[in-house]
Amino acid sequence: MRHVDELLAEHGTTYAREAGIALADKPQPLYRLLVLTTLLSTRISADLAVAAARELSRAGWRSPAAMRDSTWQQRVDALGRAHYVRYDESTSQHLGEGADFIRHRYCDDLRRMDDAAGRDPRKLEKLVAEFPRIGPTGAQIFCREAQAVWPWLRPYFDRRALDGAERAGLPADPRRLAKLVPGEDVARLAAALVRRSLQH
Template structure:
């Protein structure tokens, strides 16, 4: 039996609004879902990040590695907590340097979904699976 794929709507994220915060929340959820961890743990961890106000690349970049490890642990994202914390910091820094910290700016630079997928995969920790999950909800 196949499990239902969790959507942005399931997380109460209004991706269709096109607003930066909604797009980044879905990107972060996709980032967590795209790794070898259960959906339940990914959702719990995403909620911990939301509860702690980490709703943008700037806010994640402003955290210490140890604080991110602790938040990942709180969400039970323990197996990869140290490498994920490092990747999250690199992801946030990359978005700040390349796209003014905005996933919406990255999206605007792509002409189609293939181009967007390629641009997403330039980000540390984003591979084909994370890209595929994120693109399920994004309209170009």
């Protein structure tokens, strides 16, 4: 469908890719997606959240252990360099708490969370929402992006993506939407629809 191809070409960059995360079913990229999700789970622009994720990665905090080794002030300073300043202090605290939580709950490996979800998207949403700062909306962001590497999640289109589908004149039904692209592009389509929704 030409309309879908144009939509993907213009808006089909996932937030993970924009943040420089080569998403894969491995502990480090999945943790970096979780950090990005934490940053996106505030009332702040997606561009600032992505910039902050890049800055945290540039500082070397790409794993829970590395995040735990950083200080609260170092994280505040990194967020400040990315102009993520309105929530820098609370987010710094939540990132530290989240790094502790993932150690105790999942031994620093989010693939264990994937196993715990039992291939149930609603269960996965609840597990993600247990992390500090990440509520139901943040959990949906994580799932929307994670379907790129966890095929059992597909098709995952949250309410914002479905709103974008309606605005783009596409079916507002997840399974019908998923048939418009190859399986590996469903996450890109979801991201494109979210970006389309945010334009309005």
